[in-house]
Amino acid sequence: MxxxxxxxxxxxxxxxxxxxxxxxxxxxxxxxxxxxxxxxxxxxxxxxxMVYDITWIIPKLRQPPSRLWRFASTLTFFAVGIFSKIIIQWLNKTTVYNRHILANNLDTRPKNKPLITVSNHHSCFDDPGIWATLNMRHLFRKQKMRWSLAAHDICFTNKWHSYFFMFGKCIPIVRGNGVYQEAINFCIEKLGCGDWVHVFPEGKVNMYKDQIRLKWGIGRLIMESPITPIVIPIYHYGFDEVLPNFPPYYIRTGKKITLNYGEPIDFTDIIANLKKSNATEIEIRKTITDKIDDELQRLKTQTAALHEL
Known part of the structure; x- marks a missing residue:
């Protein structure tokens, strides 16, 4: 026309x-x-x-890693870990509360017990910035480190970027493709192995720090995990000042960062009672997601007060 x-x-x-x-x-x-x-x-x-084809990535991640792959992955965690620690601990003013909650679960949880961490998402530096607060013994043992969902159109835009993020145990997720996409399936498989998976349930960088509805993918991960995972909420302030969301994009120094680990959430009884009441899968996912939202909002209030100290 x-x-x-x-x-x-x-x-x-x-x-x-x-x-x-x-x-x-x-x-x-x-x-x-x-x-x-x-x-x-x-x-x-x-x-x-021109969107890069990512269909080969998750099948590749499912393959047993070769010695070369393990070496490259270890080197990636080492390099990114050192860089992040320099930024967070030396060049900025970072205060961490309740770090022992995550550290104890990395050290002492049963081998087959999966772990999920959830946090707010204010900056592209949140991951790896959050993990730079861990002790060296955790940070450099890549087999203990988290798997993390990462936006396919930001992190996996070409072959070399894809390999870098794959070595860093990142999984490409297609925003808008729903809870039944391959990235979520892969995370459930890893939870079944007792691994640690980190999720930003807001589903995007929340630049204006609004309260937005959490994505139900986190509900499916917890609901369908073969063993109900330990879920640890995390809230932080200040990463968006270290790496702003608006140009010019470069690392700042001398900024104040506050990070707070919340108490673990046990969903065992919640899921059991929902299934006993014949709740639908949608109702179960929503209940789980709402519970996480409540805990993050509670932790947000607490962390905001600590950040003002």
Missing amino acids: IMALLDYERREYLTNRGNNPFNGIKLISKHRSIVQLILSSAYSSNKRT
Whole structure:
């Protein structure tokens, strides 16, 4: 319809005003908004076709790691860990509360007992910044470290970026593809092995720190984990000042960071009672997600007060 309108206008100009070469300029000026719409649509369409194919990544992560893979993964955790510790502990002012809660669970939980951590998401530096507060013995044992969901269109944009984040135990998730996508399936498999999975349940960087609805993927992870996981909430302030969400994008120093680990949440009885009452899967996922939201909001209030000290 747009092209038909422009063709009609072109013929009108040629019929009424002759073949003046400046008529094309007048035509574009008259329908500038339409031309901009066409160009924008063409650009968006071209951009969509350039999205990197990630279908090979999760099958690759499912394969038993080779010695070379283990070495590269260990090196990645070592390099990122050292860099993050320098930023967090040396170049900025960081206070951590209740670190022992996570540390004890990394050290003493049963081998087959899965662990999930959930936190707010204020900056692209949240991960690895949060884990830079761990002790060295945790940070450099990559087999003990977390798996983390990461946006496919930000972290997995080409082959080399993909390998870097894969070595860092990141899993590409496609935002908007729902709770039954392969990334969630893979996380459930890892929970079944007793691994640690970290989730930002807000589903995006919450730049304005609004209270937004949490994504139900976290509810499915906890509900379908073969063994009900330990769930530890985390809240933090200040990472968005170290790495702002607006240009210029570079690491700042001398900023105040506060990180607070909350008490573990036990969902064993909650899930058992919901199943006993014949609750639907949607109702179970929603109840779990709402419980996590309540705990994060409670922890937010507590952490905000600590950050002001």
